[in-house]
Amino acid sequence: MERDLEQRYQNRELPKRFEDQLFSHPRPMFELYDRKADPAELHNLAGQSSYEAIEYNLKGELHEWMIRYQDYANLLIPHKEMVPPAGELKAR
Numbered sequence: 001m002e003r004d005l006e007q008r009y010q011n012r013e014l015p016k017r018f019e020d021q022l023f024s025h026p027r028p029m030f031e032l033y034d035r036k037a038d039p040a041e042l043h044n045l046a047g048q049s050s051y052e053a054i055e056y057n058l059k060g061e062l063h064e065w066m067i068r069y070q071d072y073a074n075l076l077i078p079h080k081e082m083v084p085p086a087g088e089l090k091a092r
Helices: 002-010 016-023 049-068
Strands: none
Touching (some): 002 016
16 A cells, blocks of 8 residues: 555645645654544544544653653653543533
């Protein structure tokens, strides 16, 4: 599939939105996909209010992992304790 996408990109056969998502540089800092509904990972859900709780919880897990393994980067993510439980986040 990857080669097919690259070939379609080279031939200018991909829709613009997929070109931007798959071949833009730099890519977004955070990406979130529904692997069941979107196995090709074409629709980034990061930043959508309906996925806010999931995104914040995953960022908290990432933050803990980075501390545990001393894999530091300058990411603007809150510490897990600063993020309310999933049921308490409200859509804006």
